[in-house]
Amino acid sequence: MTHKLEIYNGICMKVIVAVKRVVDYxxxxxxxxxxxxxxxxxxxxxxNPFCEIAVEEAVRLKEKGVASEVIxxxxxxxxxxEQIRTALALGADRGILVETADELQPLSIAKLLKAVVDKEQxxxxxxxxxxxxxxxxxxGQMVAALTGMPQGTFANEVTxxxxxxxxxxxxxxxxxxxxxxxxxxxTTDLRLNxxxxxxxxxxxxxxxxxxxxxxxxxxxxxxxASVKTLSVEPPAERxxxxxxxxxxxxxxxxxxxxxxx
Amino acid sequence: xxxxxIAEHDNSSLKSATLNVVAAAQQIGGDxxxxxxxxxxxxxxxxxxxxxxxxxxxxxxxxxxANQLAENVSVLVAELGKDYxxxxxPSTSNGKNALPRAxxxxxVAQISDIITVESADTFKRPIYAGNVVATxxxxxxxxxxxVRGTAFDPAAAEGGxxxxxxxxxxxxxxTSKFVxxxxxxxxxxxxxxxxxxxxxxxxxxxxxNFELLYTVADKLGAAVGASRxxxxxxxxxxxxxxxxxGKIVAPDLYVAVGxxxxxQHLAGMKDSKVIVAINKDxxxxxxxxxxxxxxADLFDALPELSAAL
Numbered sequence: 001m002t003h004k005l006e007i008y009n010g011i012c013m014k015v016i017v018a019v020k021r022v023v024d025y026x027x028x029x030x031x032x033x034x035x036x037x038x039x040x041x042x043x044x045x046x047x048n049p050f051c052e053i054a055v056e057e058a059v060r061l062k063e064k065g066v067a068s069e070v071i072x073x074x075x076x077x078x079x080x081x082e083q084i085r086t087a088l089a090l091g092a093d094r095g096i097l098v099e100t101a102d103e104l105q106p107l108s109i110a111k112l113l114k115a116v117v118d119k120e121q122x123x124x125x126x127x128x129x130x131x132x133x134x135x136x137x138x139x140g141q142m143v144a145a146l147t148g149m150p151q152g153t154f155a156n157e158v159t160x161x162x163x164x165x166x167x168x169x170x171x172x173x174x175x176x177x178x179x180x181x182x183x184x185x186x187t188t189d190l191r192l193n194x195x196x197x198x199x200x201x202x203x204x205x206x207x208x209x210x211x212x213x214x215x216x217x218x219x220x221x222x223x224x225a226s227v228k229t230l231s232v233e234p235p236a237e238r239x240x241x242x243x244x245x246x247x248x249x250x251x252x253x254x255x256x257x258x259x260x261x
Numbered sequence: 262x263x264x265x266x267i268a269e270h271d272n273s274s275l276k277s278a279t280l281n282v283v284a285a286a287q288q289i290g291g292d293x294x295x296x297x298x299x300x301x302x303x304x305x306x307x308x309x310x311x312x313x314x315x316x317x318x319x320x321x322x323x324x325x326x327a328n329q330l331a332e333n334v335s336v337l338v339a340e341l342g343k344d345y346x347x348x349x350x351p352s353t354s355n356g357k358n359a360l361p362r363a364x365x366x367x368x369v370a371q372i373s374d375i376i377t378v379e380s381a382d383t384f385k386r387p388i389y390a391g392n393v394v395a396t397x398x399x400x401x402x403x404x405x406x407x408v409r410g411t412a413f414d415p416a417a418a419e420g421g422x423x424x425x426x427x428x429x430x431x432x433x434x435x436t437s438k439f440v441x442x443x444x445x446x447x448x449x450x451x452x453x454x455x456x457x458x459x460x461x462x463x464x465x466x467x468x469x470n471f472e473l474l475y476t477v478a479d480k481l482g483a484a485v486g487a488s489r490x491x492x493x494x495x496x497x498x499x500x501x502x503x504x505x506x507g508k509i510v511a512p513d514l515y516v517a518v519g520x521x522x523x524x525q526h527l528a529g530m531k532d533s534k535v536i537v538a539i540n541k542d543x544x545x546x547x548x549x550x551x552x553x554x555x556x557a558d559l560f561d562a563l564p565e566l567s568a569a570l
Binding site: 023025026028029030031038050105106107110129130132133134135136137138139141142143144145146148149150151153154156166169170171172173174175176177178179180181184189190191226227228229230231232233234235238240241242243244246247248250251253254258260261 | 328330331332335353354355357358359360361362363364365366368369370371372373374383387388389390391392393394395396397398399400401434435436437438439440441442443444445453457481489492493498499500505506508513514524525531534535536537543548549550551552553554555556557562565566569570
C-alpha cells in the first residue's frame with residue numbers, strides 16, 4: 001500500500017496529531033473557593049476543539065492519499081485514553097498515551113512530543129493552536145523549536161505539494177501564506193475545517209485500534225513545572241446594567257451618563 | 262533587572278502594541294531594551310528610540326527578518342535574550358508565533374498574555390476563556406512573557422531618547438519562506454486599540470447588512486468587530502473576530518449588535534469600560550454583562566442610531 005501511495009503522490013507521509021483532554025467548551029468553570037485551583041469535579045470533559053480540527057485535517061490528508069498513517073498522541077492521566085479513542089473513531093490509525101499524573105506545562109509537553117517525533121519520524125505534526133483551558137498557545141511553537149522544524153501556526157489552509165507544506169495563516173491584519181519544508185509543525189485555527197462526527201460503527205472499530213501507553217521516563221524526558229500557580233480567583237464580576245426603552249434613550253445615556261460618545 | 266522588549270512593527274512604523282509592552286516592562290522595573298528586527302526597519306527603530314521608558318534600541322536590519330518568520334526571529338531573540346532577565350512581546354499574532362519558539366530554544370517556560378505585574382517573577386493571567394484569573398510565579402532564570410496590550414496603558418510614544426545600536430546577527434533557518442500576504446484595508450481605527458468598537462453577530466444575517474454597522478461606526482469613529490458566528494458564516498473576514506481565539510479588546514465603549522454573548526465572545530470584550538447590547542432576544546446572555554441593553558430588532562435600531570448620532 002505504501003508503494004502505491006508513493007507512486008500516486010510522490011510522498012507518503014506519516015502524520016502525528018496531538019490531542020488534549022480539556023473541560024467541554026460549553027462549561028463555565030469556577031475557581032474553588034479557597035483559590036487553590038479550578039473546580040473540575042464532575043465536569044464534562046472533551047477533546048480540545050482545536051485538537052479536533054487537527055485530527056480532522058490529518059484524516060482528510062489520509063483520505064486524499066497524502067498521508068499514509070495518522071498517529072494520535074495525548075498526555076496526562078489514564079482518562080486521556082477516552083480522547084485518544086475519540087480521535088481513533090474519527091479516523092486516526094493508532095494512539096500513543098504518555099501517561100503521567102504530573103502537571104504538564106507546554107515546555108514539558110513539547111519535550112515529550114519531541115521524543116515521540118524522534119521515534120516515529122513523521123513528516124507532519126499537527127496540533128491545535130491553543131487549549132481552551134490553559135489558553136497558552138505555546139506547545140506547537142515549542143516542539144517546532146526543539147525539533148528544528150519550521151512552523152505554520154494559526155493555519156486556516158494547508159496544502160502539501162512536492163515535499164513542502166504551504167500554509168495560509170490567520171494573522172492580525174488578514175492572512176499570510178508561508179511555504180515550509182517537511183517535516184513541519186502546523187497548528188490549527190478554527191477555520192481550517194469542520195470536524196466530522198464519529199459514527200457508531202467507527203466508535204466500535206476504534207476500540208480495536210492499537211493504543212500504546214508509555215511514561216515520560218520511557219521517553220527519557222524529565223517533567224519540570226517551572227511556572228507555579230500560586231492562586232486562582234474569579235475575574236472582576238460585571239453586573240448587568242439597565243435596559244433602555246429606545247435608541248433615543250440609549251444615545252442620551254451614552255452621552256450624559258456614561259460619557260463615552 | 263534587564264528587559265528585552267520585542268517590537269511589533271511593519272518596518273516603516275512601530276505598532277502601538279509595543280507601547281503597552283514597554284509600560285508592562287516599566288512595571289517590572291529595570292533597564293528596557295527594545296529589539297527591532299526587520300528589513301529596512303530604520304524608521305520603526307527611530308520611533309522606538311523616542312518611546313518614554315526605553316533605554317536602548319537594538320536593531321537587527323536584515324532581509325531574513327523581513328516578514329517576521331518565526332524560524333529566523335526566534336533564533337535572534339534567543340541569542341540576544343540570554344543576557345536579559347525578562348523577554349517581553351505583545352500578544353499579537355507575531356508575538357504569539359515567535360516567542361514560544363524562542364523560549365524553547367532557551368529551555369525556559371513562557372507565561373502567556375499577562376494582565377498584571379505583581380512582582381518581577383509573579384504575574385496574573387486569564388485562563389479558561391477569562392473565567393478564571395491565575396496568579397503565576399516563574400522560577401526560570403529568564404522570564405519569557407507575552408503581554409495583553411489592553412491591560413496596560415501605553416507608554417508615551419514621544420519624549421524618550423534611547424541610544425540605537427545595530428547588531429549583525431542574521432540567521433536564515435532556510436526551512437520556511439514567505440509567500441504572500443492579504444491584508445484587510447480599512448480607514449477605520451485598528452480593532453485592538455480603538456476607543457469604540459461596534460461588533461455584529463449572527464443576527465446581522467449577511468455581509469451586506471454589515472453596512473449598517475459601518476455607517477454607525479463611521480459616525481462614532483469606531484472600529485468594527487464580529488463574533489465567531491459572523492465570521493464562520495462568511496459575513497466578514499476572520500481578522501475582525503473578537504473573542505478567546507480572536508482579538509481581545511477593551512475599548513471605552515463596546516456595542517454588541519445581534520450577538521448572543523457566548524463564553525468565548527465575552528472572553529474578548531468583557532473588560533470594556535461600557536458595554537451596550539442590542540438584541541431582540543431579551544434572554545440573550547450578553548444582557549448579563551451589558552451596562553445598557555436595548556431589546557429591539559437591529560434592523561430598526563441601527564438606522565435609528567445612525568440618525569441620532
